[in-house]
Amino acid sequence: MKTILYIIQKEFLQVFRNKSMLPIIFVVPIVQLVILVNAATFEMKHIRISVVDLDLSGTSRKLTSKFQGSPFYQVQSTSFSYREAEDEMKQGKVDMILQIPAGFEKRLVKESHAKVQFVVNAINGQTAGLVNAYSTMILFDYNRELVMENANPAQMAGLRNIQTDYSYWYNPKLNYKTYMVPGILVLLITIIGLLLSGMNIVREKEIGTIEQINVTPIKKIQFIAGKLIPFWIIGLFELAFGLTVGKLLFNIPMEGSLGLIFMSASVYLFVILSFGLLISTITNTQQQAMLVSFFFMVVFILMSGLFTAIESMPEWAQNLDRLNPVMYFIKIMRMVLLKGSTFADISHHFWSLVIYAVVIISIAIRRYRKVA
Amino acid sequence: MKRFRGFVVKEFYHIFRDYRTLLILFGMPAVQLLLFGYVLTNEIKDAKIAIYDPSKDVATRKITDKILSSGYFILEKNLNSVSEIEPVFRQGEVKLALVFETGFAGKLEKTGTARIQIIGDASDPNTANMLVNYATGIITNYLVSMNAKQVPSQIIPEVRMMYNGELKGVYMFVPGLMAMLLMLISALMTSLSITREKELGTMELLLVSPLRPSQIIIGKVFPYVFLSFVDACIILGLGNAVFGVPIRGSVALLLLESFLFITMALSLGILISSMTSSQQVAMLISLVVLMLPTILLSGFIFPVENMPWILQILCYCMPPKYYITIIKSIMLQGNGIVYVWRETLILAGFTSLFLTLSIKKFNVRLA
Numbered sequence: 001m002k003t004i005l006y007i008i009q010k011e012f013l014q015v016f017r018n019k020s021m022l023p024i025i026f027v028v029p030i031v032q033l034v035i036l037v038n039a040a041t042f043e044m045k046h047i048r049i050s051v052v053d054l055d056l057s058g059t060s061r062k063l064t065s066k067f068q069g070s071p072f073y074q075v076q077s078t079s080f081s082y083r084e085a086e087d088e089m090k091q092g093k094v095d096m097i098l099q100i101p102a103g104f105e106k107r108l109v110k111e112s113h114a115k116v117q118f119v120v121n122a123i124n125g126q127t128a129g130l131v132n133a134y135s136t137m138i139l140f141d142y143n144r145e146l147v148m149e150n151a152n153p154a155q156m157a158g159l160r161n162i163q164t165d166y167s168y169w170y171n172p173k174l175n176y177k178t179y180m181v182p183g184i185l186v187l188l189i190t191i192i193g194l195l196l197s198g199m200n201i202v203r204e205k206e207i208g209t210i211e212q213i214n215v216t217p218i219k220k221i222q223f224i225a226g227k228l229i230p231f232w233i234i235g236l237f238e239l240a241f242g243l244t245v246g247k248l249l250f251n252i253p254m255e256g257s258l259g260l261i262f263m264s265a266s267v268y269l270f271v272i273l274s275f276g277l278l279i280s281t282i283t284n285t286q287q288q289a290m291l292v293s294f295f296f297m298v299v300f301i302l303m304s305g306l307f308t309a310i311e312s313m314p315e316w317a318q319n320l321d322r323l324n325p326v327m328y329f330i331k332i333m334r335m336v337l338l339k340g341s342t343f344a345d346i347s348h349h350f351w352s353l354v355i356y357a358v359v360i361i362s363i364a365i366r367r368y369r370k371v372a
Numbered sequence: 373m374k375r376f377r378g379f380v381v382k383e384f385y386h387i388f389r390d391y392r393t394l395l396i397l398f399g400m401p402a403v404q405l406l407l408f409g410y411v412l413t414n415e416i417k418d419a420k421i422a423i424y425d426p427s428k429d430v431a432t433r434k435i436t437d438k439i440l441s442s443g444y445f446i447l448e449k450n451l452n453s454v455s456e457i458e459p460v461f462r463q464g465e466v467k468l469a470l471v472f473e474t475g476f477a478g479k480l481e482k483t484g485t486a487r488i489q490i491i492g493d494a495s496d497p498n499t500a501n502m503l504v505n506y507a508t509g510i511i512t513n514y515l516v517s518m519n520a521k522q523v524p525s526q527i528i529p530e531v532r533m534m535y536n537g538e539l540k541g542v543y544m545f546v547p548g549l550m551a552m553l554l555m556l557i558s559a560l561m562t563s564l565s566i567t568r569e570k571e572l573g574t575m576e577l578l579l580v581s582p583l584r585p586s587q588i589i590i591g592k593v594f595p596y597v598f599l600s601f602v603d604a605c606i607i608l609g610l611g612n613a614v615f616g617v618p619i620r621g622s623v624a625l626l627l628l629e630s631f632l633f634i635t636m637a638l639s640l641g642i643l644i645s646s647m648t649s650s651q652q653v654a655m656l657i658s659l660v661v662l663m664l665p666t667i668l669l670s671g672f673i674f675p676v677e678n679m680p681w682i683l684q685i686l687c688y689c690m691p692p693k694y695y696i697t698i699i700k701s702i703m704l705q706g707n708g709i710v711y712v713w714r715e716t717l718i719l720a721g722f723t724s725l726f727l728t729l730s731i732k733k734f735n736v737r738l739a
Contacts, residue, residue: 025656032664035686038679038682040674045678046677090705090707090711092701108527113527113528115527117530118529118530119532120533121535122539123536123700125539125541126539126544127675130501135529140512140516160484161484162485162487162511163485164488164490165487165489166508168504169461169491169492169493187664191659191664287393288390288392290659294556295403297663301667308673311418311419311420312419313411317411335462341463
């Protein structure tokens, strides 16, 4: 036991004496949390449109004013040539072109239906989908207005209406920050934890100091425990710190029990640290260790469901994602913090993490040899 | 010159003999592109929904059919009461609940109006917003087709999705992934390879050699320019061949811009290494400081235009943002230099800024 304490003490000293490491471990992640959380929104606030009105009739003007009046849209320019509008889209100045063809009003009166064109910049497929949905909605409302104005009573009586009300639970204002804080926090402690543990032993290998430890009577398990525990404490501390910042600055809800969060976090950190340790034992230089960690980190992060929904991944990818510890912990954090899920709700994710931890640490211990 | 060549050759040996690093360097972009190309989509597909339908009549069944056959939703559970929604949401599988009112078809027939309630699990606000929009859209379309005969005049929208007709997610991710990988690999690898010499003490040897400091740095960076460039080509080629991401503009221009971006990332790497003395710190700076901002503040996943204005200003300080704008413009829109000269100049500006700073910081003496 005493031996472990000495190793822990040594590791802490090493971290705290390195003046340039400290801010990176403690300050940078929190600053990032505060800044980056604001970035993660798909919400469209100002859809910039260019109107090409070739009809210049009362109806076409009214339709344009409907778009103008909507808080989502901002009429960037009006022109009489589609070419001009398309050029603006190429320059990235507008997101959508609304083209009203000549003879629009006449056709509407004569043939009872007329066409308008929405040309959407679809490079970002997702926002393009939303832009389309909003625009169709505006047009739908305008159509209803037209019907009210022009229909005769017999036609009116035949009209059907389905009223859709929607409500958003747990987050009625669709405040994406409360959703992102838990997720980004998980990423930050993951990156720090994986890097610190992944680079640690390999550094001793590269510099040669591992030899000195190898010749001491310290047991494998003691050495590994001594290496892991300091980072484990740092990680938990960082999580607590980040949660406090999230509560104070973004007022994130904490519906569920914090004890549950920290219980899962301690298992999760154990998984991440052992993962780093495993990387450390199979590589020879810090450069290699870093590249390997970088590879796994990017895969874990982008597949974690933080930015894109897991449900929209193909089946095989969802199965593959079961090997992604980040995914489990982000789910746990969000469920417990935002929805107040209980242990029964998250038990599947929790036990997956426990199994993960056991498997990884046993491989890591096996791989670590006290021979150079 | 001969000395310099010898030095460059040494650096190449360094890299090529470390086959593990090499494997990762070339394998990583390929694997990640393939993985993410298939996996990362923001398209809504098979989102699980729960339905509470107390009426169970023709109209509700038809609407349910419309919603389930759209491809966006699959039915996870038929609920027996409204109070079941809460526990279903808490288990986390179901993202959306539809609640029909009682006697739906009857009300629709008699009073002309019937109600549906759509409830989204907004603990994920982005998805909830989209799902609710989709569901509302489907119901609206159903309504329009139902009323078609009654309505005297109607404006029909004709939608054209420019540059990306099928709304594929890959179109977004290939440029983003390029920027991220090139940025991290270039900045990271150079900063590590220079600090490594410092940490192991071999920097002293290089400094006392007749090579000039600028030659040392250029020699260090040169192989990575080459490697990153190969990586860029791998990503572009795979994106084009496997996912059909088009290159509508000039390939030469695209490669030139990539070259500029790589140079920028490498000079950033040199700057990082001139400020630090251990690999661990250099790596932490490159990864912790660069990784998440490159993913989040560059327009890779979240559009810059939607962010609060303070963040937008910050985004404008991010070199990857310009590169992503440039390659999207060239690849997907088929634009020429006329449309991207401003971004190109800014990237060049970043490069010279980083280089000047690092030359100022570079010490010929170590301690």
